[in-house]
Amino acid sequence: MNKFRRAFLKTAGAAGALLATAGVGLLKSGEVFAATWNKLAFSSNNMNDAMKNANYGGAVESKDIVLKAPDIAENGAVVPVEVTSNIPGTTSIALFVEKNQYPMVADFELPSGTEPYISTRIKMSQTSNVRVAVRAGGKNYTQVKEVKVTIGGCGG
Amino acid sequence: MADEMKMRATLQGDVADVKVLMTHVMETGLRKDSKTEKFIPAHFIDHVVATLNGKTVLDAQWGIAVAKNPFINFKIKGAKPGDKIALNASDNLGTQYSGETTVAAK
């Protein structure tokens, strides 16, 4: 499914629900589910639910996932995070921040041919575990690192 | 769209190292305007798709916690100089953003 179709479905919004439904009729249902923004996961307000709803439930800790993030982030607005999965057959990488109001940050699907690597910058509301989840060969793996978010001296 | 998206793809061996910097507020919807005390409505990129010569190489869903002016770096195997890498993004209000770059030899 191309992104324009997807954007059409999404932006149809509440008022355009009928149009969106008509759009769905043109597609196989599986494609629609795979491509629709995962509202359930992104609006889950605890880590376990977010991971489960993003289809990363039951993830096993793996040392083959390398998660690079600062020990202390200079501010929570822009925290650099870099993930490399050394697990063969990696097909997706997702990021979560445990103590954010909504822990799920992003989910990257990486088709074969794309290296199992992603680097981005995320927001953290406070000091928290940053968790990465990886799907490889249909199984889920995870790795975690605590990132302390600096507290300013001059007060709020 | 040059102002909204900055892209660069450099070749290391046969791997294209792709960097993208987008201009977007990535408003969470959880922040209050200090003057009006009202929540500033959420406005964030929620879908990102990258292609190499038209073939999807990255398909991402984002929430509100990707940082303002989003940055991503990913790596594509089997690329060669002159290959076209395109990136399409859309936000929760339906605005589309796109950028394109050509793989440069190292």
Add this chain to the structure above:
Amino acid sequence: MTAGKPYLVWPVVLFGALSVLSACATRPEAEKTRMAPLELEKPASAAPWVRYKGWPSEMWNEYSTLAVAVPSTLSDPIKFDGPITGDPKNGEKLAFDRSRGGGCVACHVMGNPIPPLPGNTGPDLSEYASWGRSDEFTFNYIYDHRKIKPDSMMQPWGAHKLYSANEIKDMVAFLKTQKSPAKFKDNLENPNTRPVPVETRDNFDPFLNEAMAAVEKGKGLFSKEGAGKKSCASCHTDPGSAFKAWAASMPKHEPRLNKVIGVEEFVTRHARATTGEEYLMQSGGNLALSIYLRFLANGQPINVNTASAEHKQAIKRGTALLNRKIGQLDMSCADCHTAERGANKWIRGQWLGEFRGQIDHFPTWRTSRSEIWDITKRLQWCNVSVRANELWPGAPEYGDIELTISALNNGMKLSVPGIRH
């Protein structure tokens, strides 16, 4: 009007920018080394000055600023008969409260458990109960330390109305509960073992430092023609060599304005007098041109004049300003940024650097704000952080301070735009 004549105010006003710029192409080579045309009358920044959107809006009119030293009335120590009673729980809450000036934990290790990332610019108070201080002493030291230890970095919390007398009694009660050595969760929490932040980012990477876009923007503006069909490039045909070291020699005392001005104010006034373009200080165009002109001088050692009579005087004034206690928090720049005082220590989770190292990267990208800040805006933010009203960007005090800090950084190489939190 020619470039060689003294720049009185009236010819600029009468003949305006066009007559000045028409001179540039034809003026004799010898005259080019003389004073550059500047517009001298109008303010170089938005006037009247209004504090930036999104900054605290509170005003602290009763306290000193860098422009006005308000005499502060020292409180006489208050006498207490016997021990002070208070609510230690509330005292702890107040000690940890960041909303009224940062709280005690900004500078002192204390509490059980200790809150995250405490600072260490002041002594560790986790065993204060065993120090043998009377309650009266503790109360008065918090209320107004200045009659007890005038050279302390402490804030006069009571005398400057940050906390009431009753609240300070609660703090005294809390301090009496501090009986055991600090225990930290890990070495990052302990300010004495927390690793010193090292800046390793490549500030010239445009995917990392968004201010790099300003270099290109500034380069574009340099060639942009004003109303008179002239651009900066019309006169400065080879900016790469013409400005190879210029920015590293700024700021300078400007006799026509009788104050020290940096690259930013120079850009505003020189553009008005030449191309006619308006680049108010703190505008995007001004920041872009200022970054571009400094970018051309990157790698050059900072080399401000410290020998001229005007600069000696300005540095003397600047040094006094760096040591002036200002604001409701009653703090000087030197309190945080000299090694004898707070520098090379932590204020809560923030590392305080010395003056040397504070100027080579401005204007800089601030990741926490997604904004470019020049040195003036940084100074304004420090003012507001200690709860002192900031001055307008063209204030002579900021010029004196920029020169004084630059002199302390002479020899350090320019690396603009920088990237900081």
